[in-house]
Amino acid sequence: MDIFQKAFDYTDARIARDSGYYxxxxxxxxxxxxxxxVDGRELVMLGSNNYLGLTTHPHVRERAAEALAKYGTSCTGSRLLNGNLDIHVELEERLARFVGKEQCLVFSTGFGANIGTISAIVGRHDTVVIDKDDHASIYDGCKLSYGKVERFEHNNVASLREGLERASRNANGDGGALVVVDGVFSMEGDIAPLPRMLPVLKEFGARLMVDDAHASGVLGPSGDGTAAHFGVTGETDLIMGTFSKSFASLGGFIAGDALVIDYIKHNSRPFIFSAAMAPPSVGACLGALDVMESEPQHRERLWEVVRKMHAGYRDLGFDTGTSETPVIPIVLGDEMLVFEFWRRLLEAGVFVNPVRPPAVPAGRALLRTSYMATHTDTQMEFVLETFGRIGRELGVLPA
Ligand SMILES: Cc1ncc(COP(=O)(O)O)c(C=O)c1O
Structure with missing residues (x-):
């Protein structure tokens, strides 16, 4: 059998493209x-994770350009051997302070930070316990580790307890447990209930890792993430983040106690055997940190936009699930309805992401919308008016 046969037989994307629903x-x-x-047309962007709107901030651009001028385009190698720059170290020191941890390690992508941390920490006798709705990179980190994997129902503390009970049976007195959750869930925008989870973790002696991809820069008194939002930074063992969202760059990090980070640094294969974060990305990230620390108005404006959009969708009568953040799902349930809604929004000038299983549970197909500090009042009014009109046309809202 030709190993390419699956590719020759693959028609899903072709059929979708031909039907105009791609x-x-x-x-x-x-x-x-x-x-x-897009195609020469201006669209209001509700599909990005540029929460603070910093991709175009003059200071962020400037720091990226400075790093490019001083260090060139690439490190051309791993941090371990030949790609370790002073600005990587500076970024790690500043990020550790920013999230309230002893030490930090930066990776070239957020995906790499998750697979690189989980595979390094979860050994043969250990168990990683994950929320069913965790990000794909957490799932792949589990696959790459030699430990056992237990899943629990989304944000369900009773189910987490059962997962930890199974983990302690797996350990058989010889092995630990790492619980990994998204701080803010990427598709539905709800928050992991850390204060209710922590007593259960403590009971089982399990460690906690929180993926703050969608929380860094957004949640917490200074954008310092989910643990800070709940005041549980001390009890949250590992804080992971990406630079591809609020930090307006590319890369990721893991922060925690010095000894644990040092262990990951010397044992994580995706970290060791992959080239270092590129200088312009490090520069952009340092610039974004400068802005987050000195210009709180971006986070304040983001939350003003988020409150307005949550209220707007609620008043129109849409189901926005249990979101409390800048990720606002419009849950429609039916996949074809989601694609038709998406197509009409595109025609009207609004860019959103349709999301279908397996990215969400069966029967929960949705339009993922997300907001940024740079959305204008006019854009928000246009978006709500357009959603309302299409919602009525498609029978999602009463006529
Ligand atoms: C929750 C979560 N974790 C990790 C990642 C991976 O980050 P990156 O895209 O920066 O590699 C993402 C991004 O898609 C994400 O949403």
Whole structure:
């Protein structure tokens, strides 16, 4: 059998493209901000994770350009051997302080930070206990580790307890447990209930890792993430984040106690055998940190936008699930309805991401919308008016 046969037989994408309902790989011809250019048309962008709107901030651009000028385009090698720059070290020291941890390690992607941490920490006799709705990179970190994997029902503390009970049976007196959750869940925008989870973890002596991809810069008194939002930074053992969202760059990090980070640094294969974060990305990230620390108005404006959009969708009568953050799902349930809604939004000038199983549970297909500090009042009014009109046309809302 030809190993390529599966590719020759694969028709899903072709059928979707031919039918005009193909929402992926849209070519954007402009910078990524609250509006984007697609096929020469301006669309209001509700599909990005640029929460603070920093991709176009002059200081962030400037620091990226400075790093490019001083260090060139690439490190061309791993941090371990030949790619370790002073700005990587500076970024790690500043991030550790920012999230309230002893030490930090930066990776070239957020995906790498998750697979690199989980595979290094979870050994043969250990168990990793994950929320069913965790990000794909957490799932893949589990696959890469030699430990056992237990899943629990989304944000369900009773189910987490059962997972930990199974983990302690797996350990058989010889092995630990790492619980990994998204701080803010990427598709539905709800928050992991850390204060209710922690007593259960303590009972079982399990460690906690929180993926703050969608929480860094957004939650917490200074954008310092989910643990800070709940005041449980001390009890949260590992804080992971990406630079591809609020930090307006590319890369990821893991922060925690010095000894644990040092262990990951010397035992994580995705970290050791992959090239270092590129200098312009490090520069952009340092610039974003400068802005987060000195210009709180971006986070304040983000939350103003988020409150307005939550209220707007609620008043129109849409189901936005249990979101409390800038990720606001419009839950429609039916997949075809989601694709038709998406197509009409695109025609009207709104860019959103349709999400179908397995990215969400069966029967929960949704339009993922997300907001940024740079969305204008006019854009928000246009979006709500457009959603309302299409919702009525498609019978999602009463006529
Ligand atoms: C929750 C979560 N974790 C990890 C990642 C991976 O981060 P990156 O895209 O920066 O590699 C993402 C991004 O898609 C994410 O949403």
């Amino acid at each position: 929402p992926y790989f849209r070519v954007i011809e402009s910078e990524s901000d609250s509006k984007v250019l």
